[in-house]
Amino acid sequence: MRFAWVVLLASAAFGQEEVKNPHTSPSDVAAGAKIFRSHCAECHGFAGEGGRAPKLTTGVFFHGGTDADLFRNITDGIPGTAMPSVFFSQDQVWQIVAYVRSLSTGNARPPLGDAQRGAQLFHQQKCTGCHLARGEGGVRGPDLSMIGSQRSLEYLRQAILEPGAKVLREYWVARITTENGSKYAGFVLNEDTHYVQLLDFSHGLETLPKREFREFHIEKSSVMPSYGGILSAKDADDLVAYLWSLQRRKGDER
Numbered sequence: 001m002r003f004a005w006v007v008l009l010a011s012a013a014f015g016q017e018e019v020k021n022p023h024t025s026p027s028d029v030a031a032g033a034k035i036f037r038s039h040c041a042e043c044h045g046f047a048g049e050g051g052r053a054p055k056l057t058t059g060v061f062f063h064g065g066t067d068a069d070l071f072r073n074i075t076d077g078i079p080g081t082a083m084p085s086v087f088f089s090q091d092q093v094w095q096i097v098a099y100v101r102s103l104s105t106g107n108a109r110p111p112l113g114d115a116q117r118g119a120q121l122f123h124q125q126k127c128t129g130c131h132l133a134r135g136e137g138g139v140r141g142p143d144l145s146m147i148g149s150q151r152s153l154e155y156l157r158q159a160i161l162e163p164g165a166k167v168l169r170e171y172w173v174a175r176i177t178t179e180n181g182s183k184y185a186g187f188v189l190n191e192d193t194h195y196v197q198l199l200d201f202s203h204g205l206e207t208l209p210k211r212e213f214r215e216f217h218i219e220k221s222s223v224m225p226s227y228g229g230i231l232s233a234k235d236a237d238d239l240v241a242y243l244w245s246l247q248r249r250k251g252d253e254r
């Protein structure tokens, strides 16, 4: 087995023969799914729908989409990113590759809406007041410039219609009142025993000494307004289509 793999790799290097996953049976996919849920889901989502790490369901892989690319990226991780290397046998890695592939079959369906109209709505609805999306925009919410590569369609829809449903820790809002009565509200960038570093909504970056706090509490709800009652179903579809079109491109840094 090991010998065969080396030969395959060597020939792939010369571009003569494509490396093919030798483990693609339904039981391999099931075994891969099991490993995925325990080792990958915390970042990529339970079924690869995306979360802290990109979704793996579109059939498009930024770091290479051949079997050999997937095998390499899963075995070695992706240097300079949060994607770790793993300690599974080669057979197990192939089973994971089989599972990851199974996530994209028929799943790369394009969104329903009209992305161009969605782009107009994005400005009209003042989403840019808080979000950056390839151009001008605010920093009161996440940068959405590559959100289409990171999240599933369902997630995007929910993020717009019910923003409170899943709020990442870095977007919890800290409210601080100091001894002299100054008030702050913003995202906590850093906190240690003595200081809180805050991205304050009106004052920008502030480093505040805790001993001067009279009040300090954290709200785990989103500052993003809910658009559930404001947007029509078509508006929501169009916005989702626009966000989906914001895919990561070669040369993008993160």
Ligand code: HEC
Pocket: 036, 039, 040, 041, 042, 043, 044, 052, 053, 054, 056, 060, 061, 062, 063, 064, 070, 073, 074, 078, 081, 082, 083, 084, 086, 096, 100, 254
């Ligand atoms: C600690 C978080 C984390 C864990 C755990 C993790 N990944 Fe990742 N993974 C990432 C991040 C972040 C990226 C994106 C790297 C980048 O491009 O910046 C990534 C990228 C990838 C890619 C490349 C996607 C592409 O578009 O080319 C694949 C495939 C992948 N991961 C599969 C897995 C598998 C399978 C596992 C479990 C064995 C796993 N990952 C575990 C964080 C993680």
Ligand code: HEC
Pocket: 122, 125, 126, 127, 128, 129, 130, 131, 140, 141, 142, 144, 147, 151, 156, 159, 160, 163, 164, 166, 167, 168, 171, 222, 223, 224, 225, 227, 239, 243
């Ligand atoms: C008052 C500021 C504000 C406005 C206005 C706003 N957002 Fe948000 N948005 C946020 C914050 C903060 C978060 C992160 C917390 C959360 O997930 O709810 C967020 C999260 C999101 C996410 C999820 C991002 C991720 O990484 O998971 C999407 C998608 C999104 N917003 C789209 C929109 C769209 C589309 C509009 C306009 C219709 C909009 N937002 C208007 C502040 C805002």
